Amino acid sequence: MATGRTHRPATRSRGIPEATVARLPLYLRALTALSERSVPTVSSEELAAAAGVNSAKLRKDFSYLGSYGTRGVGYDVEYLVYQISRELGLTQDWPVVIVGIGNLGAALANYGGFASRGFRVAALIDADPAMAGKPVAGMPVQHTDELEKIISENGVSIGVIATPAGAAQQVSERLIAAGVTSILNFAPTVLSVPEGVDVRKVDLSIELQILAFHEQRKAGEGAAAAAEAAGGESAALPLPQPAATRAPATAAAPPRKSGPEGDVPAVMPA
Amino acid sequence: MATGRTHRPATRSRGIPEATVARLPLYLRALTALSERSVPTVSSEELAAAAGVNSAKLRKDFSYLGSYGTRGVGYDVEYLVYQISRELGLTQDWPVVIVGIGNLGAALANYGGFASRGFRVAALIDADPAMAGKPVAGMPVQHTDELEKIISENGVSIGVIATPAGAAQQVSERLIAAGVTSILNFAPTVLSVPEGVDVRKVDLSIELQILAFHEQRKAGEGAAAAAEAAGGESAALPLPQPAATRAPATAAAPPRKSGPEGDVPAVMPA
DNA sequence: GGTTGTGAACATATTCACAGCA
DNA sequence: TGCTGTGAATATGTTCACAACC
Numbered sequence: 001m002a003t004g005r006t007h008r009p010a011t012r013s014r015g016i017p018e019a020t021v022a023r024l025p026l027y028l029r030a031l032t033a034l035s036e037r038s039v040p041t042v043s044s045e046e047l048a049a050a051a052g053v054n055s056a057k058l059r060k061d062f063s064y065l066g067s068y069g070t071r072g073v074g075y076d077v078e079y080l081v082y083q084i085s086r087e088l089g090l091t092q093d094w095p096v097v098i099v100g101i102g103n104l105g106a107a108l109a110n111y112g113g114f115a116s117r118g119f120r121v122a123a124l125i126d127a128d129p130a131m132a133g134k135p136v137a138g139m140p141v142q143h144t145d146e147l148e149k150i151i152s153e154n155g156v157s158i159g160v161i162a163t164p165a166g167a168a169q170q171v172s173e174r175l176i177a178a179g180v181t182s183i184l185n186f187a188p189t190v191l192s193v194p195e196g197v198d199v200r201k202v203d204l205s206i207e208l209q210i211l212a213f214h215e216q217r218k219a220g221e222g223a224a225a226a227a228e229a230a231g232g233e234s235a236a237l238p239l240p241q242p243a244a245t246r247a248p249a250t251a252a253a254p255p256r257k258s259g260p261e262g263d264v265p266a267v268m269p270a
Numbered sequence: 271m272a273t274g275r276t277h278r279p280a281t282r283s284r285g286i287p288e289a290t291v292a293r294l295p296l297y298l299r300a301l302t303a304l305s306e307r308s309v310p311t312v313s314s315e316e317l318a319a320a321a322g323v324n325s326a327k328l329r330k331d332f333s334y335l336g337s338y339g340t341r342g343v344g345y346d347v348e349y350l351v352y353q354i355s356r357e358l359g360l361t362q363d364w365p366v367v368i369v370g371i372g373n374l375g376a377a378l379a380n381y382g383g384f385a386s387r388g389f390r391v392a393a394l395i396d397a398d399p400a401m402a403g404k405p406v407a408g409m410p411v412q413h414t415d416e417l418e419k420i421i422s423e424n425g426v427s428i429g430v431i432a433t434p435a436g437a438a439q440q441v442s443e444r445l446i447a448a449g450v451t452s453i454l455n456f457a458p459t460v461l462s463v464p465e466g467v468d469v470r471k472v473d474l475s476i477e478l479q480i481l482a483f484h485e486q487r488k489a490g491e492g493a494a495a496a497a498e499a500a501g502g503e504s505a506a507l508p509l510p511q512p513a514a515t516r517a518p519a520t521a522a523a524p525p526r527k528s529g530p531e532g533d534v535p536a537v538m539p540a
Numbered sequence: 541g542g543t544t545g546t547g548a549a550c551a552t553a554t555t556c557a558c559a560g561c562a
Numbered sequence: 563t564g565c566t567g568t569g570a571a572t573a574t575g576t577t578c579a580c581a582a583c584c
Contacts (some may be wrong), residue, residue, distance in 0.1 A: 019553055025479040029458065043565065052460035056555055063567055071566045072562045088479050089486030096478070103380050107373035113458060113475045118482060157485055158478065181488060182481040184474075188299065188383060190322035198484045200477050204454075205383050207470045208366070208428065209295040209358050211452040212388060214468045215427055216359030218451060289575055313543065326577055333545055341544045342584040 016087070020061040026051045027058065028084045034077045043074040090118030095154045097180075099171050100163030101126040101141050104186055108162060109137035122154040127167065144174075151178035158182045165189045172199075286357070290331040296321045297328065298354045304347045313344040360388030365424045367450075369441050370433030371396040371411050374456055378432060379407035392424040397437065414444075421448035428452045435459045442469075 030050035034042060044062075048055040062068060062075070068083055069075045085091055096114075098105050101124050108114075109124055124141045126132070132143040142150065150156065159175040161168050161183060168187035175183065176197055185191055185201045193199055300320035304312060314332075318325040332338060332345070338353055339345045355361055366384075368375050371394050378384075379394055394411045396402070402413040412420065420426065429445040431438050431453060438457035445453060446467055455461055455471045463469055 017552070021483050022476075022480055024483070025473075025476040026460070028479070030460075045565090050460070052462075054555080056557095057553090059565095059567065060554080067567070069566050070562065071560075072564050074565070087483070089482040090479065092486075094478075094482055094485065103373060103377035107377050108474060110373050111474055117475050117479070119475075119478055157489075158481055160478075182485050184477050184481060190296070190300075190320070192322075196488070198481055200481060202472055202474070202477060203295075204378060204381055204472070205387050205389075206292075206295040207454050207472060208364075208389055208430075209298070209360065209387070210292055211428055211454060211468055211470060212359040212364055213291050213294070213357070215364065215452050216362075218466070219427075287574070315543085324577080326579095327575090329543090329545065330576080337545070339544050340584065341582070342542050344543070 016064045020064055021088075023051070023053060023057075023061055024084050024088055026053070027061070028081065028088065028090075031077055031081045031084065035081055039077055041070075041074045041076055044069070047075065085118070088118070092118070094119050094158055095122035095156045096120065096158045096160060097123045097125055097147075097150060097154075097156050097175075098160045098162060099125045099144075099147070099175070100161060100167070100187075101131055101136055102162065102164075105162035106136050108160060108186075109139065119158075122156050123150045125150065127163070147174055148178040151175065151180060156180060158184070160184045160186070161191075162186045286334045290334055291358075293321070293323060293327075293331055294354050294358055296323070297331070298351065298358065298360075301347055301351045301354065305351055309347055311340075311344045311346055314339070317345065355388070358388070362388070364389050364428055365392035365426045366390065366428045366430060367393045367395055367417075367420060367424075367426050367445075368430045368432060369395045369414075369417070369445070370431060370437070370457075371401055371406055372432065372434075375432035376406050378430060378456075379409065389428075392426050393420045395420065397433070417444055418448040421445065421450060426450060428454070430454045430456070431461075432456045 027047065030047055031042075033050070034047075042050075044055040044059045048058040051058065059069075062080075065083060065087055068080055082091075096119050098108055098121060101109065105124065105126070109121060114121060121137070121139065123146075124136055124139055125144055125147055126141050127144045129143060131141045134141050151159075157180055159172075159180040159182070161171055161175075163171055165187045168185060168189045169191060172183055172185070172191045172193060176193060181196065182198045183191065183193070183200070185199055186203075188203055188205060191199050191201075297317065300317055301312075303320070304317075312320075314325040314329045318328040321328065329339075332350075335353060335357055338350055352361075366389050368378055368391060371379065375394065375396070379391060384391060391407070391409065393416075394406055394409055395414055395417055396411050397414045399413060401411045404411050421429075427450055429442075429450040429452070431441055431445075433441055435457045438455060438459045439461060442453055442455070442461045442463060446463060451466065452468045453461065453463070453470070455469055456473075458473055458475060461469050461471075
C-alpha cells in the first residue's frame with residue numbers, strides 16, 4: 001500500500017530555493033579547500049569557478065542566506081564556511097545508518113568525507129547473518145533484527161539504503177517506522193514513503209542513460225561540435241566510434257502503433 | 271588550462287527538455303517491470319504512480335516524444351519500451367570503462383543492471399599495479415597505462431570515474447584525450463572539461479547535506495508535520511532526536527562579519 | 541465513458557545589467 | 563575602482579483543465 005510520493009513537493013523550505021540548497025554543499029567544499037590553503041577572502045568570480053557555476057548564480061544563491069560579502073572585496077572564507085555549514089545543519093553531527101553492506105555499502109562505509117562533514121556512521125546493518133559481527137571500515141556489521149533498536153538508541157534520522165532493489169521498500173518502511181525521516185536510496189527502485197519523509201535517490205543506470213541520450217545526439221548530427229572548443233591539453237579528439245555510430249543493430253522494424261500482438265523487438269532483456 | 275564548465279549549458283537537445291530526459295529512465299524501468307509481468311497496456315495514471323511522478327507530468331513528457339498513446343485506452347507497454355529505449359540511445363550497446371577499482375569501483379562493476387540496460391563494461395582500470403590482472407566481477411583489472419589503448423580499441427565514449435578525488439581531474443583529461451565524451455564522476459571534485467563533453471556527478475556527501483538541510487528544518491519548526499500523514503503500517507513515529515534537537519553544540523559565537531582575524535569556530539575539520 | 545495530448549496559467553530557476561557601497 | 567546584492571527579463575519546468583478522440 002502507501003501510494004505516497006517520493007520527493008517532498010518542493011516546499012521552498014523557509015525561503016531558500018531547492019536549487020540553491022543543492023548547490024550549497026558545492027560552495028562549502030570549495031570554501032573548505034580555500035580555508036585549508038588559508039585563503040582569507042574570495043570574490044564571487046573565483047569561488048564560482050572553483051565550484052563550477054557562474055558568478056551571478058552564486059551571488060544570487062548567497063543573497064538568500066543574507067548579505068555575507070563585502071562590496072569591492074569579496075567574501076570572508078571562514079565566515080562563509082560557518083554560515084553555510086549552519087544553514088545546512090552541519091554544525092551538529094548527524095548519526096547515519098547504512099543498510100545493506102555489500103560492495104556498495106562497504107564503499108560508503110569506507111568513504112572518508114563522511115565523519116569530517118557533519119555525519120557519523122552510527123551503524124552498519126545487513127540482513128545476512130553471516131555478515132553479523134564482521135568488521136567493515138572498523139565497525140562490526142549488525143543484523144537487521146537490531147535495526148529498530150539501533151535507530152532509536154542513537155536518535156538516527158537519516159538512513160542510507162544500499163540493499164538490492166527487492167529489499168529497499170521494506171527496509172525503508174522499517175527505517176521510517178523506527179523514526180528515520182530522511183533516506184538516501186541507492187537501490188534502483190522508487191520508494192513509497194509517507195508525507196514528511198525526504199527521499200533522495202542515487203542511481204547509476206539512470207545517470208548512464210542520461211549520458212547515453214546526449215552521446216547519441218552528439219554522434220547523430222553535429223558531430224563537429226565536440227572537437228570545436230577543445231582548447232587545452234587534449235590534442236585532436238579522435239571523435240569516438242561508439243560501436244555502431246548510429247545504426248540500431250538490435251531491434252529491426254519498430255512495431256506499428258496499436259499493434260500489441262507481441263512481435264515487438266526484445267530490447268531490454270531484463 | 272581549461273576553465274571549462276561542468277554540465278553542458280542545457281542545450282535543450284533536439285527539443286526534449288532536460289527534465290524530461292532525466293525522467294525517461296524512470297519510465298523505462300517501470301515499463302520494463304510491467305513488460306515482464308506481461309501487462310499489455312497502462313494508463314498514464316498507473317504508469318505515473320509506478321514511476322513516482324504525477325500523471326500530467328508524464329503525459330507532457332511523452333508528448334515530447336510523439337503521440338504514442340491511445341485515448342480512452344492508454345499506452346502499449348512494449349511499444350513504449352521500444353520508443354523510450356530508442357530515444358535514450360539504448361538500442362545500441364555502449365561500451366563503458368570504469369576507472370578506479372576500489373570498493374566503489376568494484377561495486378559498480380558488479381552492478382547487474384549494467385549489461386542488461388544498454389551498457390557493457392569494456393574494461394576495469396586501476397592505477398595500482400598490484401591490482402592488475404586481479405579479477406573483479408569476472409574481469410581482469412587493467413593498469414592505467416593501457417587506458418588510451420583500451421578506449422580507442424573498444425570505441426569507448428562513456429567513462430566512469432571512481433578514483434579518489436585527487437586523481438579524478440587527471441583521469442578525466444586522459445579519458446577525454448583518448449576519445450571519451452561523457453563522464454560519470456563519483457569522485458567528490460568538480461571536473462573541468464572542454465565544451466562538448468558531458469559530465470554528470472554522483473556525490474554522496476552532497477546528497478547527505480541536502481537531506482541534513484531538510485532534517486534541520488523539520489526539527490526546527492513544525493515538527494508536527496512529520497507524524498501527520500503517517501498513515502499505513504508505521505505506528506506512532508517517535509519523533510527522532512537528532513543528537514541535539516537544535517542547539518549547535520559546536521561553534522560558540524558566530525564571528526562577526528568582516529573580522530577575518532582567525533578566531534572562527536572550527537567547523538569542518540577537513 | 542475513459543484517457544490522451546496540449547494550450548494556458550503558474551511556479552521556479554537562471555541570467556542580465558546596474559545601482560549601491562567599501 | 564571593484565565587487566556585491568538584487569530588481570527585471572528571460573528561460574525552463576510543472577500543473578491545470580479541457581477539447582479531441584477511441
